[in-house]
Amino acid sequence: MSTRVRLIELAPGGAGDAEAVDRIMLAAFDPRYGEAWTRSQCIGILAMPGVWLTLARVDEAVVGFALVRAIMDEAELLLIAVDPPARRSGVGAALLRGVIAECEGRGVAKLHLEVRANNPAVALYAAHGFRHAGVRRNYYRGPGGQAFDAHTYARELEIHR
Ligand SMILES: CC(C)(COP(=O)(O)OP(=O)(O)OC[C@H]1O[C@@H](n2cnc3c(N)ncnc32)[C@H](O)[C@@H]1OP(=O)(O)O)[C@@H](O)C(=O)NCCC(=O)NCCS
Structure with missing residues (x-):
């Protein structure tokens, strides 16, 4: 029996990757929760200072991405998503580790994120040292008008500069 290890490659992305994103x-975001961003929102934010996109590829195909915005020594993980067929094979964790390393290299001391209350991504964040910081009541609104709370998390980083 042979086992094939699939290499996850991380690389910076840009507006030219909007189609893959x-x-x-x-594919990644459940439309019931209204969390997905439009293509023009992504392109618009990528033009702002301190914003960067990281792409994850397996066998040269883009299977995930993370979008981050840094302001001074704080940053926010705006989005992280993995194509459903590629999930639970370490792509999300690789992206998160990549984001943390990039933040630390840029002098970011604290990384924030916010996630819908019942999103299983919370397990990924907890496993990477994020601590619960607060609740934003009724922050997300699904297409049917149903409201969902958001939870904020944060992690202190080690600056490598
Ligand atoms: C959250 C998400 C990015 C995780 O991607 P992934 O590639 O499946 O994550 P990984 O395989 O690296 O998972 C690492 C660990 O996180 C936890 N985890 C990830 N997804 C989980 C889930 N659905 N349920 C429970 N734990 C989960 C587990 O501890 C997992 O380790 P394990 O597989 O060894 O048990 C992916 O599920 C996704 O794209 N979700 C939709 C978009 C989204 O909601 N993003 C977050 C808000 S922006």
């Missing part, structure tokens, strides 16, 4: 966005 859009594809993952539509």
Whole structure:
């Protein structure tokens, strides 16, 4: 019996990757919660200072991405998403580790994120040292008008500069 290890490659992305990001966005986010961003929202934010995109590839195909915004020594993980067929094989964790390393290299001391109350991504964040910081009541609104709370998390980083 042979086992094939699939290499996860991380690389910076940009507005030219909007199509791949859009594809993952539509596949990854459940439309019931209204969390996905539009292509123009992604392109718009990528033009702002301190914003960067990280792409995860397996066998040269984009299977996930993370979008981050840094302001001074704090940053926010705006989005992280993995194509459903590629999940539970370490892509999300690799992206998160990559984001943390990039933040530390840029002098970011604290990384924040916010997640819908019942999103299983919370397990991923907890496993990477994020601590619960607060609740934003009725922050997300699904297409049917149903409201969902958001939970904020944060992690202190070690600056490597
Ligand atoms: C959250 C998400 C990015 C995780 O991606 P992934 O590639 O499946 O994550 P990994 O395989 O690296 O998972 C690492 C660990 O996180 C935890 N985890 C990830 N997804 C989980 C789930 N659905 N349920 C429970 N634990 C989960 C587990 O501890 C997992 O380790 P294990 O597989 O050894 O048990 C992916 O599920 C996704 O794209 N979700 C939709 C988009 C989203 O809601 N993003 C977060 C808000 S922006």
